[in-house]
Amino acid sequence: MSVAQPVVAEKENAIVRMMKDLERALKKPPSERRWGMVIDLTKCVACDACTVSCKAENKTPPGVNYTLVIKEEVGTYPNVREVFLPRPCMHCENPPCVDVCPVGATWKNEEGVVVIDYDVCIGCRYCMTACPYGARTFDFGDWYTEGTPHLAPYETAPTFEYGEMRVRNEHESPVGNVRKCHFCLHRVHEGLLPACITDCIGRARYFGDLNDPDSLVSELLRERYSFRLKEELGTEPKVFYLT
Template sequence: MSRADGSEAASVPSVPDADVLDGMVDDEAPDPREELAKTEYRTDLGLAMAEDAKRVAKGELSGDAYWEKYDEAAEAEFGDDYRETPNPAIDADGARQTVSRETAENLGCSVGSMASVAESMASEAGAEGEAGDAPAGDEKWGMVIDLQKCVGCDSCTVACKAENRTPPGVSYNVVMEEEHGEFPNVTRTNVPRPCMQCENPPCVQVCPVSATYKMDNGVVNVDYDRCIGCRYCMIACPYGARYFDFGDNYDDEVIGSGEVTSPEYGVDRGPREDGKSPVGNVRKCSMCMHRLNRGEEPACVETCVGDARNAGDLNDPESEVSELAESNRSFQLKESEGTDPNVYYLK
């Protein structure tokens, strides 16, 4: 389309030159004046703030100057909404704060981090029931894994390690791969094995300090602050689903591997440190309870290339997992153990 534009462009086939590209972006961008006119707020203030924000981004204006300039006007225009919403520029002296402390103290808006902004949005969405996938609180989480669909790619194992940031030697989900028969009549079964979240969990039965317990939502929890690391639960688990955290880490492979940890069971424990729980504790799959609580699927379910894994509410007879678990292809691992897993498999 841009052959005519010049000889330089012609030497690089099918790549338009930069000016043309910029023009295309400008054509697509909505007109700010029109957009702001659709709101009940002042268009001129919005335009001025946006222009100056661009200057802040370019480094032509400091964050301090920007907020000092607009603080009063914004407060007058947005009122309580401005005063009560945490300003992401002010992270309570955290790493992401972009203005000086003096400026931050003089501003009329409340203080908070990006994380707290995201949380408040999530909780509002939950409270108002706007997001249809946010949990109501009466679920019993379960999982159904279709063995006909599993291709044994191990991506669930990888997604689980990435999501839960588990250390070396700890893998909440593994895929047990077995070959049967003799060449050329060989078949292969791949059985992914997360924690079964048993209805009658032997691990809960044996824990001397009740550090591991069954929650109302069906998840078997581990309280890392109570666990003494006796490993009796690992002896008792018929599925080998529990792992001891020996304190190893991926520092040699990944810089800052322990800086962020997963908020397992909804508890954010900060960076991974020697001698601090969960080091020295027993760990296992939590069915990504922290994700379920946000209305998201467990990482293994989300990533599964063959759509072999399903997670959802077993208390809801209409849910996909309930219907699959009722199917005549459905079975549980080691049914004779009496553990009654909440993870079902389809033959």
């Protein structure tokens, strides 16, 4: 099977192109941009670089995965192959997680990204039951290096999620909160691509402004066949998969 390549990638490095897209989008008022992600399943090799880069960027503890790669073996030996599905938050246009929050701690911001206010979230986890994609996780206060003489520095280093510097400790947010992918908004607002985009070794992930017809993500969606997960639920995800 021939692997389809994005038309534009041949002309210009995709990262450079997406950075330019980002720069253009950031000049617009926030309400006029619509951040979205496109994942090319034909290029994903399930290396989990996205998972790891997200963990490094957001210092997420054990069990808290903003993005992950679902791996499935299909067929029977010797006719088997593996299929991979990277799964960040879908940042739905109609997010079911938002409606159910009893205190309005999570909402779709004006750029279309579903965000959480850690200082408001009461940790009831109702949103986790409402997400059809399992994209929300609860911070139980666990550490990777718990039980060792010292917590590793990478676990106690500050994070900058939502543009706020936080050092995680056991009795303060985000411990006790629901946490999820936020498209690395803190990076995006500084003109940087989300960590999972820049670190994808297969260049399978793309990010940009869906409202911009000239953006790489818009072009890919025009040129290639795409689908979204569980479209029948009417959630209108802003993460698209190319096959």
